Amino acid sequence: MSPDTKKKLIELSELPMRQLVSKYEDHFGEQCRSRNRRYIYRRLAWKLQADDEGGLSERTLLRANAIAGESLFRVTPPRAKKPTMEVARPANWDKRLPPPGHVIERTYKGKTLCITVLTDGFEYDGQQYKSLTAVARAITGSHCNGFLFFKLGQSK
Known part of the structure; x- marks a missing residue:
């Protein structure tokens, strides 16, 4: 890793969260969905090092895309559970019991x-x-x- 990249990484570690997110969005061209400082810093560090050293070869990228296309991993997050309708319970009702009528x-x-x-x-x-x-x-x-x-x- 070049001394210039090391200097950039040190500067990144000292940035406030808002500026770190802004840098992330500039480098990756997408909105940062995480607010985990360590995660964002590591992704940016990886990107700076990859840019400095040339990144992955074209052959490696093609192979990675082929493997990812064959994977059985979930691409989208699971759907949120629908909120259940809460039935009104009488005052001083034991929480262990279902509401009247059940x-x-x-x-x-x-x-x-x-x-x-x-x-x-x-x-x-x-x-x-x-x-x-x-x-x-x-x-x-x-x-x-x-x-x-x-x-x-x-x-x-």
Whole structure:
């Protein structure tokens, strides 16, 4: 690397971010989408060194384009997930529970159980219960935590 290029690299490392982005856009002819200082500096350093030493040969560029054309890499970023519509929940509503009107499903002993969430409790098999624990007790016949039984509020 020439002394002139080394001097340019030292100057680049001392530039404020705004000027570094401006230099990037001048050298690459495209808008800088990153705001990572280290990334921008490295790309500019590579470009200055490549310009100083002649860059890649034509044969290497053709081969790289051929390999890139055959690659299975994603060219575009994945689509953003659509925001889900948030249903209004009553005041003091437990965050582990879905909003009223939703159905909690759980398979237990080969049978799919459907529990409807109400504003004042839960409905299972035509009967109303005040808590998930009461529903779990009615299903299993023994005491167990309703949130654990229905796997609610657990991180995945």
